[in-house]
Amino acid sequence: MGPAETSKRVRRGVPWLVLGLWVVLLAVVAPFAAKLGDVQQDRAVDYLPASADSTQVAKIQDRLPGGESTEVVLVYHRDGGLTAADRDTAAGQVAEIAAAHRLGAEPRGVPSEDGTTLMYPIASTEPGTDEQKRDAFVHDVRDVARSEGGLTVEVGGPGALATDASEVYDSLGGPLLYTTVAVVALLLILIYRSPFLWLVPLVVAGIADYLSMGVAYGLHQTFGTTVSGQSSGVMTILVFGAGTDYALLLVSRYREELRRVERPYDAMRAALRGCGPAVLASSGTVAAGLLCLLAADLNSSRGMGPLGTLGVLCALVAMLTLLPAVLVLLGRRVFWPLVPAFGSEPKQRRSLFAVMGSSAGRRPLAVLAGGAVLLGALALGVLNLPGSLKQEDSFVDKPDAVAAMETLARAYPGQGTQPITVIAPTAEADAVLSVVRGNDGVAAAERGRGGGGWTEISVTAKAAPQSAAETATIKSLREELDGAHEGALVGGPSAEQIDLENTSDRDQTVVVPLVLVSVLLILIALLRSLVAPLMLVAAVVAVWGASLGIGGLVFGPVFGFEGTDPGLGLLSFVFLVALGVDYGIFLMHRMREESLAGAEPGAAALTALRTTGGVIASAGLVLAATFAVLTNMGLVQLVELGFVIAVGVLLDTFLVRTYLVTSASVALRRKVWWPGRLSKEPEPPGRAPEPERVSVG
Incomplete structure (x- = not known):
C-alpha cells in the first residue's frame, strides 16, 4: 500500500473513529445525565453565604429533631372585618392542620388592630427529606386552608416562599432548554441560509449539553458540588451560547479553507490550525473567569463556578472534535x-463591517472618544438601580405566598410577621432567651425545639420584615450575643438577606481582581503583548458598567422590579468579562495573523474586522439571545442577570469590538503589540547593512 493510499484511509478513518468514541462516551454518561435533576437543591442554605451565621443556623436546624423546620403563616382576611364565624373557620382549619402534622408549638392566632386580619404562625418539625417535607407540608396546608364566602385565606411565610421559588426553578428545565434550542436554531438558519447546515452545530451543542449533565452529576457525587436550579440553567445557556460561538468561528474558517483546499479533511485540519488557538484561548478565559467564583463565599456563586466551567469545556470538546x-x-x-x-x-x-472599519480608520481618536463618552454616560444609570431585592419581591408573577405577605404588611404595619431564629447552646438557652427578650426591638421570644446540644428560640420583632428597623434589631441581637454568648447564632429569612448582601460585597472585592488577573495572563500568553490585553480588559469592564447602567434605567421604571439581586454585580462581571474577551480574542488573533503576514498595523486591524466582523456579530447575537432566554423565566434575579449579560454582549459586539477596539488599534499602530516583536518597525526591504568601520591607528 503506497503513501497516498494510506493517507486516504487515514482521512476516511479518523472522522469515523471520533464519531465512534462519542457514541461510547454518551453511552457511559447517559445513566448519570438523567439523574442530575434528582440532586438539584434549591433550599435557602444552598444559596446562602457558606460562613455566615444564618447558614450555620440553617445547618443546625437540619440536625434538630424533625430537621429544618418549615415555617408558614396562615392569613385570614375579610375587608369589612372578621366575623365570629370567620374566627371559628380559622380555628377549625388550624386544628385540622395540627392534627395531621407535627408542629413545633401550639399555633396561636394574632389579630390585627383593625380587626380585618388574623394570622397564625405555624412551624412543622416533621421528619423526612427537607425539600420534600417542606413542599408536602405547604401543599397540605394550602389544601386545608381554603377561602370561604368572602373570607380570603392565604399561606405565606418562609416555607411557602421557598416552595413557590422551588416550583419556579423546577419549571425552568424544560422551557429553558426548549426556548434556548428554538432561539439558536432560528438564528443559525438566518446566519447560514442553508436548510441543513444549521442542524449540525445545534445537534452537537445538544450532545454537549447532555454530556455536561452527566459529568455534573459525577462532579456532585464525587466532590459534593452544589447543583441548584440557577447553576444548572446557566450551564445549559453556556453550552449552547459558547458552543455555538465556537461552531460559528470554526465553520466560517472551514468554509474559507474549502475554497483553497480540495479535500474536506485537509480543509478541516487547516481550519483547526487557524482558529484552534483562538477558540482554546477563548474557552480558557471563560473557564478561568468562572473558576474564580470558587473564591466566593456565597454558595450560589461558588457552585456556579464549576458547573459553568464544565458547560464551557464540554462545549469546547464537542465543537473541536x-x-x-x-x-x-x-x-x-x-x-x-x-x-x-x-x-x-x-x-x-x-x-x-468594512464600512464601519473605514469610519473607525479615518478618525480613530474621535470614534474612541465618542464611544468612551457614550459608555460612561450609560454607566451613570447604575445610580438608579433599585435597592436590594427582598425575598417576596423575587417573583415576576405574584404567587400565593407573596400575596399573603402583602396582606400582612397592610394589616400589621410596623409589626414583625416573620420569625427571627436564634440558636443557642442548650446550657446557655435560658440566659440567651433573657438577653433576647431584653432587646428593645423584640416583641416576643419563645423556646423552640432542642437536641444535639442546641436549643431553638423563635423571636418576633416589633418591626416589619426586612425593614430598616428589623435589620437594626438583628444586628443589635448579634452584637449583644457575640459579647456575652459567643455560641449563640441569629438566623432566619431576614438575617439571611443581611448576610447575602454583606457577603456579595465581600465576594466582589475578592473575585473581581482574580478574574481580571487570570484573564489578563491568558491574553498576554496568547497575544504576546501587554498593551492589547489591557485594552481588551478595559473595554469589557466599560461594557459591564454600561450594561448595569442600562439595567438601572429599566429595572424599576420599565420592568417594575422592586429591587436588585445582591449577586448581580459579581455574576454579570464574571460573565461579561470572560465572555466579552472572547470576541476580542477572535479579532486580535486575526489582527496578529495579518501583522505576522506583513500587513501594516492599520490595514491589519481593518482586515481583521472585515474578515471576522460577520462571525463576531453572529456569535454575539447567538450568545445574547441565549442569555435573553433567562428574561422569560419567573424569577427576578434570573431576569436581571439575563438582561444585563444580553445587553452587555450586544454592546460588546456592535460597539466595542467593531468601533472602539478597532479604533484604538489603528491609533496605537504597532504600540498595541508592545513589548512583543510586532511592536518594532521592520527593517526596510533590500537595505544593505552598513559597512563596518575600521579604526586606523
Missing part, C-alpha cells in the same frame, strides 16, 4: 445551496 468529524463526513454538500467550490472566490461585497 465531534463537529469537525461530522462536517468532514458530510462533505461540501452540507453547505448547500451556497457550496464553497474548490478554487472559487467568494463574492466580493462591501460589508457593513
